[in-house]
Amino acid sequence: MYGALDVSTSGMVAQRVRLEVISANLANKDALVDADGRYSPYLRRAALLAPGDPASTSPAGRSMGVHVAQIRIDPDALRRRYDPGHPFADEQGYLLVPDIDATIEQVNAMEALRAYEANVVAAEASKTIMAQALRLIA
Amino acid sequence: VLLDAVISAGPMPALELTMQFAARRQAVLAHNIANIDTPNFLPIDVSVPAFQRTLAQAIDARRAAGGGMHGPLDWKPTRELAQEPDGRLRLVPRTPSPGILFHDRNNRDVERLMQDLAENVGVFRLATDLMRHHASRVRDALAERV
Numbered sequence: 001m002y003g004a005l006d007v008s009t010s011g012m013v014a015q016r017v018r019l020e021v022i023s024a025n026l027a028n029k030d031a032l033v034d035a036d037g038r039y040s041p042y043l044r045r046a047a048l049l050a051p052g053d054p055a056s057t058s059p060a061g062r063s064m065g066v067h068v069a070q071i072r073i074d075p076d077a078l079r080r081r082y083d084p085g086h087p088f089a090d091e092q093g094y095l096l097v098p099d100i101d102a103t104i105e106q107v108n109a110m111e112a113l114r115a116y117e118a119n120v121v122a123a124e125a126s127k128t129i130m131a132q133a134l135r136l137i138a
Numbered sequence: 139v140l141l142d143a144v145i146s147a148g149p150m151p152a153l154e155l156t157m158q159f160a161a162r163r164q165a166v167l168a169h170n171i172a173n174i175d176t177p178n179f180l181p182i183d184v185s186v187p188a189f190q191r192t193l194a195q196a197i198d199a200r201r202a203a204g205g206g207m208h209g210p211l212d213w214k215p216t217r218e219l220a221q222e223p224d225g226r227l228r229l230v231p232r233t234p235s236p237g238i239l240f241h242d243r244n245n246r247d248v249e250r251l252m253q254d255l256a257e258n259v260g261v262f263r264l265a266t267d268l269m270r271h272h273a274s275r276v277r278d279a280l281a282e283r284v
Contacts, residue, residue: 004165011172
């Protein structure tokens with residue numbers, strides 16, 4: 001019975017990580033320099049989910065649930081912007097900026113949020129079953 | 139022996155098997171919900187009517203063997219319902235049908251998933267309520283004796 005709760009928790013963890021990745025994309029949509037101040041436009045990231053939960057303690061639990069298999073950095077998520085006065089612009093007056101569409105990120109965030117809520121509902125249902133089973137003892 | 143007879147009498151074994159089925163299926167449904175956004179994921183499930191058929195056959199066999207509602211329930215494992223060495227139920231879920239795929243090759247159906255979840259909790263609740271009711275009748279009967 002605790003297995004069902006573990007499965008829903010793995011779903012919540014995966015969706016939270018996905019939401020964090022989306023937040024990072026939105027927060028860095030105009031970031032042009034890295035932490036050391038060097039010109040390095042932020043590259044969009046995407047959380048890739050896969051079935052199974054390698055963190056599970058039981059062998060049966062490892063095949064159930066979901067986990068973030070990889071946080072993929074998209075090397076091509078850059079676009080050229082014409083801004084001749086910019087300190088990072090090239091001879092033609094162009095500079096590369098992060099290709100992050102706030103609308104797409106918002107839609108992805110909504111999807112992650114709804115999926116998180118679905119996992120909460122499943123966990124609530126599992127808790128009802130557990131409480132019901134415990135009532136047999138009382 | 140007396141306690142065994144009391145525990146395996148009446149609907150208790152059938153209710154216990156139903157509770158085991160609902161509890162195991164809950165993990166399967168939670169797995170489908172956890173993977174609602176996973177690319178290439180196809181939901182898995184076990185057939186509820188097939189389980190009900192297995193249960194009905196076991197109840198009929200018990201009735202035919204004992205002439206009543208007594209003795210343990212001897213159910214036959216199927217492709218989806220396996221038996222652990224200790225006799226407990228283990229589910230072997232399968233992908234029911236590929237269905238229509240979304241662009242991420244996941245054929246999620248959130249409404250049906252939530253309906254299955256609500257029904258499954260309802261089945262478990264019904265089985266536990268009936269079991270509690272039966273146990274309280276057994277307790278009452280025992281209280282009359284002492």
